[in-house]
Amino acid sequence: MASEPGFLPRDGLDRLIEVLRRDGREVIGPRVRDGAIVYAPIATAADLPTGVRDAQSPGAYALNAASSAERQFAWANGPQALKPLVFSPRERLWTSWHAPANGLHFGAAAHTTRPTAVIGVRACDLAALDLQDRHFLREPYADPAYRARRESLFLVAVHCTHPADTCFCVSTGDGPEAAKGFDLALHEIDAGFVVTSGSNAGAEVLASLPLAVPAEAQRDEARAGVAAAAAAQTRRLPARDLRPALLARIEDPHWQVVAERCLSCGNCTAVCPTCFCNAEIEEPVSDGSVSEHFRQWDSCFTAGHSRLHGIVVRADTLARYRQWLIHKLATWHDQYGRSGCVGCGRCIAWCPVGIDLTAEVAVLCDDGEGVAP
Amino acid sequence: MSLSQLPAAAEIVERVQESASIFTLRLRFADEDLQSTYCSAPGQFNMIGLHGVGEVPISIISDPEEGAFIDHTIRAVGRVTHALSALRVGDVVGLRGPYGRGWPLDAAMGDDVVLVTGGLGCAPVVSVIDYVMRRRERFGRLVIIQGVKHAEDLIWRQRYEAWARAPDTQVWLAADVGGPHWAWDVGPVTVLLDHAEFDHAKAHALMCGPEPMMKAVAERLLDDGMPAERLWLSMERNMHCAVGHCGHCQLGPLFVCRDGPVFPYPVLAPWLQHRSL
Ligand SMILES: Cc1cc2nc3c(=O)[nH]c(=O)nc-3n(C[C@H](O)[C@H](O)[C@H](O)COP(=O)(O)OP(=O)(O)OC[C@H]3O[C@@H](n4cnc5c(N)ncnc54)[C@H](O)[C@@H]3O)c2cc1C
Ligand code: SF4
Ligand code: SF4
Ligand code: FES
Numbered sequence: 077m078a079s080e081p082g083f084l085p086r087d088g089l090d091r092l093i094e095v096l097r098r099d100g101r102e103v104i105g106p107r108v109r110d111g112a113i114v115y116a117p118i119a120t121a122a123d124l125p126t127g128v129r130d131a132q133s134p135g136a137y138a139l140n141a142a143s144s145a146e147r148q149f150a151w152a153n154g155p156q157a158l159k160p161l162v163f164s165p166r167e168r169l170w171t172s173w174h175a176p177a178n179g180l181h182f183g184a185a186a187h188t189t190r191p192t193a194v195i196g197v198r199a200c201d202l203a204a205l206d207l208q209d210r211h212f213l214r215e216p217y218a219d220p221a222y223r224a225r226r227e228s229l230f231l232v233a234v235h236c237t238h239p240a241d242t243c244f245c246v247s248t249g250d251g252p253e254a255a256k257g258f259d260l261a262l263h264e265i266d267a268g269f270v271v272t273s274g275s276n277a278g279a280e281v282l283a284s285l286p287l288a289v290p291a292e293a294q295r296d297e298a299r300a301g302v303a304a305a306a307a308a309q310t311r312r313l314p315a316r317d318l319r320p321a322l323l324a325r326i327e328d329p330h331w332q333v334v335a336e337r338c339l340s341c342g343n344c345t346a347v348c349p350t351c352f353c354n355a356e357i358e359e360p361v362s363d364g365s366v367s368e369h370f371r372q373w374d375s376c377f378t379a380g381h382s383r384l385h386g387i388v389v390r391a392d393t394l395a396r397y398r399q400w401l402i403h404k405l406a407t408w409h410d411q412y413g414r415s416g417c418v419g420c421g422r423c424i425a426w427c428p429v430g431i432d433l434t435a436e437v438a439v440l441c442d443d444g445e446g447v448a449p
Numbered sequence: 450m451s452l453s454q455l456p457a458a459a460e461i462v463e464r465v466q467e468s469a470s471i472f473t474l475r476l477r478f479a480d481e482d483l484q485s486t487y488c489s490a491p492g493q494f495n496m497i498g499l500h501g502v503g504e505v506p507i508s509i510i511s512d513p514e515e516g517a518f519i520d521h522t523i524r525a526v527g528r529v530t531h532a533l534s535a536l537r538v539g540d541v542v543g544l545r546g547p548y549g550r551g552w553p554l555d556a557a558m559g560d561d562v563v564l565v566t567g568g569l570g571c572a573p574v575v576s577v578i579d580y581v582m583r584r585r586e587r588f589g590r591l592v593i594i595q596g597v598k599h600a601e602d603l604i605w606r607q608r609y610e611a612w613a614r615a616p617d618t619q620v621w622l623a624a625d626v627g628g629p630h631w632a633w634d635v636g637p638v639t640v641l642l643d644h645a646e647f648d649h650a651k652a653h654a655l656m657c658g659p660e661p662m663m664k665a666v667a668e669r670l671l672d673d674g675m676p677a678e679r680l681w682l683s684m685e686r687n688m689h690c691a692v693g694h695c696g697h698c699q700l701g702p703l704f705v706c707r708d709g710p711v712f713p714y715p716v717l718a719p720w721l722q723h724r725s726l
Contacts, residue, residue, distance in 0.1 A: 170455055172500050172543060179479055180458040180500060180541040184450045217453060217692035217707070326723050353696035356689040360501035367501040374695070381697060383687050385526040395725035403699065410702030 079279055082287030083294055085268040086146065089121035092232075095284045096193040101230060104161070105195040106154070111139060113154035115161070115194060124148040124196075132240035132421065135430030142238070149196055149264045152240035153420055157201035157349035158194065162225045163208055166372040169221070169356070173366045187224035195232040197258065199251030200243075200420040202233060204349030206257055210412045211352050230277060233258035237301040239309050242421030244434055247312035250418040252305040263298030270298040311424075311434045313417065314441060319406040321441040326398070330440050335394035337429050342375030344423035344431075345400065350408075350416045353381065376400055401433060453692060456498050456543030457483055462518065464538050467604040472534055473510075473522045476544060489513045491576035492551025492683060492711045496691050497521060497533065498543035505529045506688045506706070508573035509547060512580060519544070522572045522604075548691040549710050552577050552655055553681060561589040561647040565666045567596045567638055567658030573683050573710075574657055575605075582615060589652070591618045592645045596638030596662065600628035621645055638662060639669050649675045655711075657683040664721050667714050680714035700726060 084092065096103050105118040108125045118124065129142035130151040142150040168185040175181060212222035236245075236252035245251030254261050259278030263270040270290050273279040290298075314321075345351045355374035360367045374381060377396045382389035390396050408416030417433070424432045463475035478484040489495075489509045498504035511520035525534035536542070554577070562581055564574045581588045593612055597603050603622065613620035621641040623634035634640055654670050656663045663682045670680055686698035686705045693707035701720040703709065720726050 172456070172498075174500065179460075180543065182456050182458065182543060184455045212694060214693065217694065219694060220450075220454065323719075326726075352694070354689070354694065355697075356504070356695065358498070358501060358503040364501050369498075369504075371690075371695075374697075376696065381687065384685060385530075389686065390725050392725070399699075399726070407699075407702035411704075 079273040079282055081270050081272045081290055081295065082282065082285065083268060083290035084262075084271050084285060084287055086148075088268065088286060089124075089148070091285060092281075093118065093120060093195070095281050096195075096230065096232075098284075099191060101191040101193045103193045103195065106149070106151070108139060112137060113139070113151055114156060115154075115158075115196075118195070121148065125151060129238060130154075130240055132242040132425040133430075134242070134424050134432045135427055137425045144266070146266075147264055149234045149262075150238045152236065152238055152243055153198055153201070153422065155347050155422065155426055157420065157422075158197065158205050158229075158231075159208065159349050159351075161192065161194065161229065162205065162222055163212065163352065163354075163373075164221070164225070164371075166370060167221060168368050169371050170369045171366060172369070185221070187221050189224045189228040191228045191230065193230040193232060195234070197231050197233045197254070198236055198420070199233065199254040200236075200245045200248075200418040201349055202231070202254055202257040203245075203248075203250035203418040204420070205231075207350045207412060207414075207416060207418070208352060230281075231258045231260075233261040233274075235261060235263050235298075235302050235305075237264060237305050239305050240421060240425070241310065242424040242432075243309055243419060244311040244313060244421060245419035246306045246309050247315055248415065248417055248419035249315075252309075253302045263301060265294055265297040265301060267294065270294055311421065311432070313405070313415075313419070313434055313437060317409055318415070318437065318441065319409050322402050322406040322437075325440050326402070328440055330436070331394045331398045333439075334397050334431060334436055335392065337431055338377075338393050338397045339429060340377045340393045340396055341428060342377035343426050343428060345375040345377060346373065347422040347426045348404075349420060349422070350404070350418060351375075355380075376403070401436065404433075405437065452483065452487070452545050453548070454545070456496070456504075456545040458541050459519065459544040461536055461538050461540050461542065464536070467522065468602070470525045470534075471522060471604050472525070473520060474533070474536070474542075475511075476519045476521065476542065477517070478544070479541070485516070487516075487519065487547075489519075489547035490551040491554060491580050492573055493547040493549050494573075494691075494710065495519065495521070495544050495546030496548070496688075497523075498545070499529060499532050499536075500541075500543065502532045503529045504543070504689075505533075506548075506691060508576070510572055510575040510579075512576065512583065514583075522575070546691070549706055550708070552683075552711050553653060553713075554580060557653040558587055559589065561592065561652035563592040563594065563645065563647055563652050563654040565594045565638060565642075565654060565656045565658075565663075567662040568598065568602070572657075574655060577655060578612060582612075585616065589617070590647050591615070592647050592652075593618065593620045594623075594638055594641045594645060595621075596623045596625070596641070596658070598624065599626045600624040600631040619645060637665070639665055642666070642669055642673070649673055653679050653681065655681045655683075660684075660721065677715045677718070678713050681711055682714060682717055683710045684712060684717070685710065
């Protein structure tokens with residue numbers, strides 16, 4: 077499946093988009109919208125964020141002009157990864173209706189999906205998608221809506237060359253180079269892209285592109301790009317399973333210190349590409365003879381999340397932040413065989429008060445293995 | 450689409466008001482094939498949904514091998530359960546399930562079975578009591594221990610009396626607050642463990658009810674020399690999906706809906722030590 081690399085000149089991107097569109101696929105790529113980079117439908121390479129760079133720090137995200145003015149992927153990430161494309165922010169699961177003569181009926185929502193190609197996918201986001209797969213496609217309760225959307229995706233990764241200050245994918249082992257889970261992967265270099273395929277579908281697309289054999293210098297430039305990206309990361313999580321360390325600190329006084337800053341707003345869960353919590357809600361329509369059952373994103377930072385009759389299990393912010401961090405970095409290992417954090421840094425940038433999980437872990441697990449200075 | 454993914458209509462064929470707030474619904478799928486293939490195990494639960502209102506997890510109390518009906522005993526406490534309590538015979542609910550892992554009845558075969566419940570905790574174990582009663586020779590002693598807050602919270606007095614008359618069966622009841630007609634103990638359920646007679650080395654203890662109560666009982670039984678892996682707790686958490694997707698029911702690494710609601714004590718012990726997990 078993995079092919080010999082080919083070289084696609086920068087002006088060949090439109091050809092790539094054209095080929096992707098050929099089989100009826102919708103093409104989604106990074107676009108600048110409302111001051112952030114988001115995944116949205118694109119028509120041509122001109123829609124891509126050319127010459128745009130992101131500056132991210134705890135509680136802050138801004139777009140600037142990049143030093144490499146012609147590059148299209150000189151940014152790290154925006155608020156959303158692939159999550160909304162597979163695990164919908166809100167969707168109907170079923171409808172029930174009363175038929176006057178013969179009772180109550182239930183109809184499953186139809187999953188009309190369109191083949192979709194996404195360009196510009198990051199290594200961290202592929203790792204997160206794999207975690208979402210493990211969650212939603214786990215048998216015997218694999219989710220049909222998720223599966224339908226997942227199977228419609230064609231993924232064009234772009235190895236990361238411009239991590240943000242908030243990124244730490246090197247320490248989680250998920251980036252900056254995309255290792256697997258893509259159909260095509262692009263190394264962006266000054267002159268264009270070094271392209272490889274990672275699947276049969278990818279190889280087919282590759283075969284329709286006007287590729288040259290990359291020069292040795294171009295391959296070197298590609299390798300150097302990701303190596304520099306890895307070296308540029310300053311934040312990190314300890315490179316080990318944090319389960320025992322965090323579980324030993326369930327009663328640590330430091331949780332209260334974080335709780336005093338945390339607003340329980342749930343932004344971190346909304347932007348996290350691995351968070352999967354959702355709520356189911358019933359919404360009667362029209363005269364009440366029809367009722368729709370929806371699923372929508374939810375957050376463990378809300379009171380309703382752990383509500384039982386008469387008590388809220390996690391009644392305060394301390395319990396909620398602790399639940400989030402310990403689930404993400406510790407109990408996720410029991411559930412899915414690895415940590416639930418892929419090092420994308422979104423929760424750090426999009427937290428309104430700038431809480432940085434790598435810094436909190438460094439304090440909690442105070443063993444010198446935390447955040448670099 | 451399977452019954453784990455999409456509810457089906459079930460008709461209320463019988464309704465019993467057990468106490469001021471507790472009622473039992475006897476359900477039957479409108480679809481005959483569904484009814485005849487539906488199969489559950491004691492301790493499993495269904496999601497019961499009311500059109501236009503919502504769904505709640507409710508334990509199945511009918512015997513899985515009876516097959517003709519599905520019984521649920523429900524306490525009206527909030528939005529959905531109050532709405533369910535207003536239903537009458539002939540009304541229709543949505544039902545999906547069964548979900549979760551139930552009680553370890555195969556493991557308990559041949560041994561004494563001790564049921565310790567508090568509050569409406571008795572609902573999920575009624576299925577166990579019936580199960581053991583119908584297969585009496587396959588189990589050892591049956592000990593039924595139930596605690597309630599107030600004497601008037603006790604439902605099924607006649608059933609307890611009938612159970613108490615069954616062979617090899619003990620019934621011990623206690624109320625935190627007794628009353629004029631309360632002939633049983635006053636105090637926490639743990640006092641009843643002093644009276645109960647069973648073989649601590651060869652019994653399984655099945656618990657259901659408020660977490661502090663289950664924790665106290667488990668610790669007491671451990672002190673009495675029962676092996677931890679013979680203690681079983683049925684847990685409650687907020688639930689929406691029942692299939693391990695929504696995240697609401699998580700307790701540490703566990704999805705209570707899918708990995709439970711019944712767990713062996715050693716699996717829960719690390720998580721029961723801490724509040725608000
Ligand atoms: C595995 C399991 C088995 C259960 N078996 C029974 C039973 O046999 N009989 C019975 O009367 N009750 C049972 N319950 C409790 C029952 O699910 C709640 O009383 C019910 O959900 C309350 O819903 P409500 O809308 O009436 O209350 P509200 O207080 O209005 O609840 C609103 C929200 O909280 C959730 N919620 C509240 N309490 C609980 C709870 N204890 N468990 C899960 N979610 C809750 C609801 O789903 C809803 O999202 C069981 C719970 C679980 C988890
Ligand atoms: S926890 Fe934060 S850094 Fe880790 S995957 Fe989620 S958003 Fe990204
Ligand atoms: S950590 Fe930050 S983003 Fe997350 S809930 Fe707290 S304040 Fe909101
Ligand atoms: S009820 Fe949804 S994960 Fe358990």
